[in-house]
Amino acid sequence: MMMMPCPWCGPRDAGEFRQAGEVVSRPDPARATPAQWRAYLYLRANTRGWATETWYHRMGCRRFITVQRHTETHEIRAAWPAGAEPQGGPV
Amino acid sequence: MTGGEGMPVQTAGNGPERRALARRQRPGPGRQRRTRFPARYSALGLLRRGLTHEDWPAAWTAHPLRPSYDVVIIGGGVHGLAAAYYLAARHGITNVAVLDQGYIGSGGSGRNTAILRSNYLTPEGVRFYDRSLELYRNLAAELDFNVMFSRRGHLTLAHSDSSLRTMRWRAEVNKAQGVDSEVIGPAEVKRLAPPVDVSAAARYPVLGALWHPPGGIIRHDAVVWGYARAASALGVHVHQDTEVTGINVDREQVTGVRTSHGDIATRVVLNATAGWSTLVADLAGVALPVTTFPLQAAVTEPVQPFLSPVIVSGSLHVYVSQTDRGELVFGASVDPFTSYSMRGSLEFIENLAGHVLELMPALSKVRVLRQWAGLCDMTPDFSPIMGPTPVGGFLLDVGWGTYGFKAGPVSGEAMAQCIADGRPPEIISAFGLDRFGAGTLVGEKGAAAVGH
Numbered sequence: 001m002m003m004m005p006c007p008w009c010g011p012r013d014a015g016e017f018r019q020a021g022e023v024v025s026r027p028d029p030a031r032a033t034p035a036q037w038r039a040y041l042y043l044r045a046n047t048r049g050w051a052t053e054t055w056y057h058r059m060g061c062r063r064f065i066t067v068q069r070h071t072e073t074h075e076i077r078a079a080w081p082a083g084a085e086p087q088g089g090p091v
Numbered sequence: 092m093t094g095g096e097g098m099p100v101q102t103a104g105n106g107p108e109r110r111a112l113a114r115r116q117r118p119g120p121g122r123q124r125r126t127r128f129p130a131r132y133s134a135l136g137l138l139r140r141g142l143t144h145e146d147w148p149a150a151w152t153a154h155p156l157r158p159s160y161d162v163v164i165i166g167g168g169v170h171g172l173a174a175a176y177y178l179a180a181r182h183g184i185t186n187v188a189v190l191d192q193g194y195i196g197s198g199g200s201g202r203n204t205a206i207l208r209s210n211y212l213t214p215e216g217v218r219f220y221d222r223s224l225e226l227y228r229n230l231a232a233e234l235d236f237n238v239m240f241s242r243r244g245h246l247t248l249a250h251s252d253s254s255l256r257t258m259r260w261r262a263e264v265n266k267a268q269g270v271d272s273e274v275i276g277p278a279e280v281k282r283l284a285p286p287v288d289v290s291a292a293a294r295y296p297v298l299g300a301l302w303h304p305p306g307g308i309i310r311h312d313a314v315v316w317g318y319a320r321a322a323s324a325l326g327v328h329v330h331q332d333t334e335v336t337g338i339n340v341d342r343e344q345v346t347g348v349r350t351s352h353g354d355i356a357t358r359v360v361l362n363a364t365a366g367w368s369t370l371v372a373d374l375a376g377v378a379l380p381v382t383t384f385p386l387q388a389a390v391t392e393p394v395q396p397f398l399s400p401v402i403v404s405g406s407l408h409v410y411v412s413q414t415d416r417g418e419l420v421f422g423a424s425v426d427p428f429t430s431y432s433m434r435g436s437l438e439f440i441e442n443l444a445g446h447v448l449e450l451m452p453a454l455s456k457v458r459v460l461r462q463w464a465g466l467c468d469m470t471p472d473f474s475p476i477m478g479p480t481p482v483g484g485f486l487l488d489v490g491w492g493t494y495g496f497k498a499g500p501v502s503g504e505a506m507a508q509c510i511a512d513g514r515p516p517e518i519i520s521a522f523g524l525d526r527f528g529a530g531t532l533v534g535e536k537g538a539a540a541v542g543h
Contacts, residue, residue, distance in 0.1 A: 001436075001437070014428075015427075015438065018427070019427065019428035019429065021382070021429075022429075035528050038527055038530060039528075041471070042380035042471050042527045043378045043380050043527075044369075044380065044381065044382050045369075046369040046379070046381055046382050046383055046429070048367075071430055071431050071432075072430070073432070074432060
């Protein structure tokens, strides 16, 4: 079982959350070329190791959070509200 | 993306140069020491060895790593070994190395639930998987290895109007491609698979099913061993316990591979890995639209034969088949989040048991022997990625999601042809990496996986 330290609700079972995927930055839709836009849509780092991801607390506060998770050991070292700065500055 | 559009893949030269390469490698007197073809398996041989206790000859030969190969295949699973075998058998290209970081068949090829079928949703998918099924049917004879193909028929249950509608669609696409596939009612389901609860009292009543008689199961390890043995006999080197640590690229052309046992010079590298396909592609500087999810499976103690067809339920996220040995093999949909972990979870086995009992209440006393996980490289459209990349000589046979094993032979055949011709054959032309940039996806979500 994986415990998720939700910044709003405290430690909760990961089953309450939905993984939204790794954090990607969206190019400006008005200026991106089709190739850039499709790269944003489809290409992923798929990191083995520490990854920064977005999760959604669907059975709790129903807010999106940013999580640093190890994709092999499932260890979680930090979680903070999506869009905010992580506690103690950038990780 | 680098490289021009429509640029042909640079393998080890095209046209005449390519043919010369194939000719040079054709075994001739004094050219290279040929591996002795292993003795053919026969009933008489079995009897003789049974009486004399004589050892069986090794199925394949271990070799030291050569400093250069014409083709290096990364991944010693069914895809990589099939590609090596067809390169040697059909195209006369035998200076080939297959590298695996563990033992052959230790990845997805040994972790799948060994189900074969071709009742897909898109015409591209249907004809592709149907070719694979055809190769599987004749594989035991071609490889002289008993792969235990067992044609059981494949039943995909519908528990809702929408899944019944998708099945009618699939059945029509299948029939148009000449694949035996039809929608049947609950009474017929009961006749084909008596243990399935088709009563209206079930929590998710069975409304109908897609019946696909050519589907079945096979022994997945035997497929891997059969290809390895046949490829090795034709001169291919199979290097186990050899991890690729780097890929040398010079001016957008592959020049070599670095491994845990030394460096290899080569102009053609095929990435035929699953679970690690993005990590291997990263070594060549190629980004892939792939995310990796574990898929778990479980097997029970053996019981008397009572279930002939393969049973799949998309709504219940489960598929069941009974092996020739009597064990029930269960599979499910992928885990809910990306991971490179291959550990099983309690949540999975609890959910799975619940769903199996919904389907077949009589199994409540059967014990699960073990569970395991394999890694699935999912693509956005549930179709694989095959063919050239912007890096010359770096080819892909990846993104096989939850459907890689059943496509092994046809993928090997197509990739061997792609390497020999220097361009992808027609049968895989829809599966190129460039489709994501062009926006021409091949949507197989409705037929490739359970739980959608």
